[in-house]
Amino acid sequence: MKYSVTTYPPAAQHPVHTLDGVLQYASIGELELETGGRLPDVVLGYETWGRLNGDASNAVLIPHALTGSTHVAQGSTEEPGWWDGLVGPGRTVDTDRFFVVSINMVGGCYGSTGPASADPHGLPWGSRFPFVTIRDSVRAEARLADQLGIRRWHTVLGGSLGGARALEWAVTEPDRVARCAVIAATAASTGEQIAFAQAQIEAIRLDPDYNGGDYYNGCAPLAGLGLARRIAHITYRSEAELQYRFGRTPQPGEDPLGAALPAGRGRYQVESYLDHQGRKLADRFDANSYVILTEALMSHDVARGRGSLAEALAATQAQFLVAAVDSDRLYFPEQSHELAAALPGDNSVHVISAPIGHDGFLTDILQLKDVLERDFFA
């Protein structure tokens, strides 16, 4: 088991458009929300790659996961994207042929109206930012699709929360989604997924700097957000991965039994690693957005108010591709099988075989290259 970061520089012969992978903004007006809230003057942050063709038949939507940004691919920027291996000129989702769009969820912190945005009085929303469901976000994104001239997505493709968003798109707007790939995601958040999510939200709320969500004039709750990420990150990786990479090895130069008081001892490597993961997220993400998007994920149930799961899915018109990571212990492959079985028609589950756990949807996505190129992007 060895991990390496591979970068994929665009080959010289491929044209890259100036705006490829650059954050853009669209005003989509007021949004009435499912649980009763209201957001006036919503802005969506989004990125695009490639060009929409004449009949607008080549648009691909890639929803991001919980803490992902819209920067799916590097495009014309310096910054690597989180699915560079999959999306770009000459890649599986070929931006020479397809017009790829990624939209920040309402409530996020990568360009869209979120808790750190100004309310109508010019103050940060903070604790007053409303509950947003994935369905609310789909409705907002549909308005942006209208503005972009996209009546129907060639494909909506996402992993984890992005997979839940893709599925909700296919059910909420059945005639606007021709193909839908749901990777390492479920039809509804399960009891355990809710339980781990709640623990993460509690961690943020416990941080005295959180102040109920109104911290924008003070210190951000970095410790609480870091702890939330620490908990989440353990669930994103497999036990075997943590044991193989770290086991009980001490962090170099530190001694876990090196002090007479526990608070003074050195760390195990796995602790240092999770400290780093927590800090890294806290440095780039807003704690309120983490709460809002986690709440959206907890609320995820594509069948809510739509009868049984099979009944809810019967309305879809998309061709589906369901995939799971075999070592995933947060979104178990069995849950992908349940989704596939409830979808109209015959659907199998494509397996990403990787020891890493849930994060295999990021690290090992190219295992779906062949099936995606054959079934979706031929």
Added chain:
Amino acid sequence: MKYSVTTYPPAAQHPVHTLDGVLQYASIGELELETGGRLPDVVLGYETWGRLNGDASNAVLIPHALTGSTHVAQGSTEEPGWWDGLVGPGRTVDTDRFFVVSINMVGGCYGSTGPASADPHGLPWGSRFPFVTIRDSVRAEARLADQLGIRRWHTVLGGSLGGARALEWAVTEPDRVARCAVIAATAASTGEQIAFAQAQIEAIRLDPDYNGGDYYNGCAPLAGLGLARRIAHITYRSEAELQYRFGRTPQPGEDPLGAALPAGRGRYQVESYLDHQGRKLADRFDANSYVILTEALMSHDVARGRGSLAEALAATQAQFLVAAVDSDRLYFPEQSHELAAALPGDNSVHVISAPIGHDGFLTDILQLKDVLERDFFA
């Protein structure tokens, strides 16, 4: 899958001694600790059941788990014990025949010297309470065994942290342990066990009421300890159990989508359940003790300073019984197999087959009744 609490009142024909299951105290003097700390005038809280026989050959030690007390069995008290099904008059560990002892770990909050105890100046130890390893605790418990006239335990038997303590007894004091049962426990805490444990300690430290551990004159860090327990409890149960019992069901009378702000919404049943579990522990347990005993568990490595695992275990003289819960996803059965394989002689792993997860070592311990009665308590 259905859970019921079964109580086992002592049958009338069995004598119950006045002190059976009653907390007693023993002074064992000063303790020098493995990582350099020192505790003067250590007191151990302990309970006993039955009577030591003439040649002191019938003594059974039952170490408790992380948040367990010494109250293994009801005895002469009103309060049910946590292994009443296993231990008592006429039970598998028959207190008519055996003298059963359970000792609170040093650093705990059920009778032994711990962070809430007074230091030599009469102040609570709090943040100054030293790092205690399982080996330190074994050395302390050996002194109490001396005082009780027990040269050699007939059996040491424990689950989870109690299993780690049992194993460490067999290795640290090889000529004092004739039989040893290690249930749902490992030879060393793994990378993932350390990772989840660290998250729990961070949760306690994040609570502003924790104050670095010096909170005995103020409010106890109930929220932080509750969050620690919430995280732990998820890992003590299986995903299937949480899904079967709770799934996405709302708490009766509450609506998880019932408010325009996430902070005002109703709870899912699984959230309410974990709120309850967190509060229940916070009401009965000391946060500093939780940190000290969790640190002890993280430090657990029976081979530390003793060569390879097989070399470390080669010194043992005990007959072993290794058992695991098949659905345990914190102490994986595979880790019990690794322990069994490294022990001298041929050792298989006895499987407790229960869907509940790690906590099966408590709820389904009677699945080991036959093998324990045949091999250990015939």
